[in-house]
C-alpha cells in the first residue's frame with residue numbers, strides 16, 4: 001500500500017485499554033494510526049508499540065478547543081482522516097442519591113460532550129471529502145446499571161448522537177455506527193470490587209471477559225469497505241450478555 005492510498009484512523013483514549021486494542025487491530029489491517037489521548041505520554045507509548053508511521057496526538061475530548069486544534073493539526077499533517085473512533089471514556093460510579101454534581105458532570109463532559117466535539121470536527125472534514133467512517137464506543141450500561149446514572153445517561157446519549165449523525169451524514173458518504181462492549185478486561189474493569197466483578201461475569205453466557213481486540217475487530221468491520229452500506233447500527237460485543 002502506498003502512502004497516498006493508506007487510510008488514516010484517529011482513535012481517542014488510545015493510551016491504554018480498549019483504545020490501544022483498537023489501534024493495534026487497525027494498524028494490523030494497514031491503517032496509519034493517530035493515537036490520541038489526554039495523556040500524551042500514554043499516546044506516545046501506543047504509537048511506539050504500533051511501530052513506524054504511526055503518530056501520537058494530545059487530545060482532551062472534553063475540551064472543544066483542544067479537539068478542534070488537534071483535528072486541524074492532524075489534517076494539516078496527514079491530509080485526510082478516514083476513520084474516527086470515539087473511544088475515550090471515564091466512569092465515576094456512585095448511587096444516584098450519593099452522586100455529586102462533579103461526578104455527574106465530568107462523566108457527561110467526557111463520555112457524551114467529548115463524542116459530540118470529536119464527531120463535529122470529523123463531520124466537517126468528512127463532509128468535505130464525501131467519505132468517512134465514525135465509530136462510537138457506547139456501553140452495555142446504556143440501558144441502565146446500578147451506580148452508573150451518569151455513565152448510563154452519557155452512553156445512551158452516544159446512541160442518540162450516533163443515530164442522528166448517521167442520518168445527517170448518510171448523503172455525504174459517511175457512515176456512523178456504535179459498539180456496545182460488555183465486560184472487557186481493562187484498567188476500567190480491573191478496579192471493580194471482586195464481588196461485583198464476579199456478579200458481572202455471572203451475567204455473561206460465555207462466562208468470561210472480552211479482550212480489547214474483540215472490540216477492535218468490530219471497529220475494523222464498521223471501518224471496512226464491507227460495511228459501506230451499514231449506518232446507524234449498534235453492535236454488542238459482550239459474550240452474549242443480552243441473550
Ligand code: NAP
Nearest residue numbers: 013015017018038039060061088089139181183184186188
Ligand atoms: P480505560 O482503560 O480507562 O482507558 C480509557 C482511556 O481514555 C485512557 O487512556 C484515558 O486516559 C483516556 N481518557 C480519559 N479521559 C480522556 C479525555 N478527556 N480525552 C481523551 N482521552 C481520555 O478504559 P477502557 O476500559 O479501555 O474503555 C474505553 C471505552 O470503552 C470507554 O468509552 C468505556 O466507557 C468503554 N467501555 C468499556 C468497557 C469495559 O468493560 N472496559 C465496557 C463498555 C464500554 P487517562 O489514563 O489519562 O485517564
